[in-house]
Amino acid sequence: MIAKASTISHGANAIRYSVNKEKADIVKANLLPDNISPEAMYGRMMLVQRKFAENINKGRPLGRNVIRIEISPSEEESRGWTMNDWASLSNEFIRVFDSIDLSGKTKRASSKQTNLKGSQYIAALHRDSKSGILHLHIDANRVDMEGRINDSHKIGERAVMAANIINERRGWMQSEEIGIRHRQEISVCCMEILRKMDKFSWKQYEAELTKRGYKVHLQEKESGGVYGYSIKRGNSIYKSSVLGIGRSLTPSKIEATWAKLHPQERKSEPTKPISQQTRTADITPISQPVIKHYNIATDEYHSYHVEIPEAADNIIRQNCSLEEAHPLAKLEEIQHTALLLFAGYLDAATSMATSSGGGSDTGGWGRDKDEDELEWARRCARMANSMCKRRKGLHR
Known part of the structure; x- marks a missing residue:
């Protein structure tokens, strides 16, 4: 309540x-x-x-x-x-x-x-x-x-x-946990809508959220465009700044978030003419990082979408281990705990670790301001290993 x-x-x-x-x-x-x-x-x-x-x-x-x-x-x-x-x-x-x-x-x-x-x-x-x-x-x-x-x-x-x-x-x-779950639910819904859009459109984004039972308030500039918005769920209102990961659903970042979900639909930059002195062998193609997508269910009612660069995903897979885990834990559960931590779903990660027989104090946990994605992935894997250990006092 x-x-x-x-x-x-x-x-x-x-x-x-x-x-x-x-x-x-x-x-x-x-x-x-x-x-x-x-x-x-x-x-x-x-x-x-x-x-x-x-x-x-x-x-x-x-x-x-x-x-x-x-x-x-x-x-x-x-x-x-x-x-x-x-x-x-x-x-x-x-x-x-x-x-x-x-x-x-x-x-x-x-x-x-x-x-x-x-x-x-x-x-x-x-x-x-x-x-x-x-x-x-x-x-x-x-x-x-x-x-x-x-x-x-x-x-x-x-x-x-x-x-x-x-x-x-x-x-x-408790109300704090309800707020976290509601923000996660709305964030997952927003990402699903972006994933299904052929091109980004505020009108379609608002319409799709409305279809799903949310109320959307767009704050529009006089010159055109949107500078802020909020989403109402029941009697609670959530600003875009608290949704997604790293403010990824705010007006300044949402189109870039859509583009990451549709790398094949990005328009390539016009090719500049190559001077006669430039050899073809000197041109190195720039490849876009591969993004892995997961839908992780913590129970029959809650599912969380996680996006992670392939390099960071590989680090999590390599560093998650059953070595000190609870006897009932599965490697996939530890990896999913790490992925949820990486995506910022702390409550969901704790629920996943607890269901596998573990549990750990996550007070003060979070990504450092200047921490790159690969080091963050390593820390998430280490924390997931710790969270999925047998809890003290539960074994004889």
Whole structure:
């Protein structure tokens, strides 16, 4: 499950969207009458704020007067849920959110806790328009029924912490791991689209991503071209700079990435006339490096595309060894662990090593800034050998 929160100034529109969206269901109206319009809900929140106007913000109205929260369990986590299950999650999230003490981080006494439980809020259940996956929207009054302001400092961090506490309680995947998997999933999808394109086109790239259920926001220059873009998956947005390997899917690099996938389609440079003094034997043809492609499955649901120069691939194959590996490990699994490390899929590599009986601390692991591909491949092979060893304490 992932969650995010922010304070907003367009509270009336947010509540209207939460309540009136197609196929939305009201999960809970806290300290608000049932069956009233979204306009009436917002009006009642503003009545409370006006009642305590002299005590909040020195008499001035709050600019950002509503707290907006989105809670998104995965499809697997919420499969088969009833409305009571969603109400239970809503109540649990509010309790945990309110209990988190951030005063040490913000150096503000007001950050010790919020009081959404004692504030007016509406919780509504939405369905993603493409996938149908369910998620919760909560719109809460910034001022509780006692006239105290619900603190907004690091409110997004408070939501993430609340989600992770609940994830741990329920045995769900942590939000950081979800983010990594989503970035990997989108990156693999982008590479597959580029691989199938006869020529690079932003219009086709955007259309193919949309077909797969993603929303794409292109930032276009006035003079033409794209200088930035982001991809939305469910309620999460990922900038192009966090996708791919080495920023390979950013606007400045994506066409070169497409070209690497289609070496046979590159237009050759025009041949310059050779002077009479130049002999044919002096001309050495320039060959393009061979790129190897792998689709590595870590389980029945997750597959990762890896591209690696043939020279680096050979180094991994030569340096991966079963010599100190777990008895259940296979050489191919060690090599796949190294390939995943090379491509930057650290979480997937750890999963592969664990499934082969190994496991190792990868804290601080990563490619050095000036490290060339061949040395990086050697380090990945050594790390894969280490990760696929028998873990201490698991043998007698």
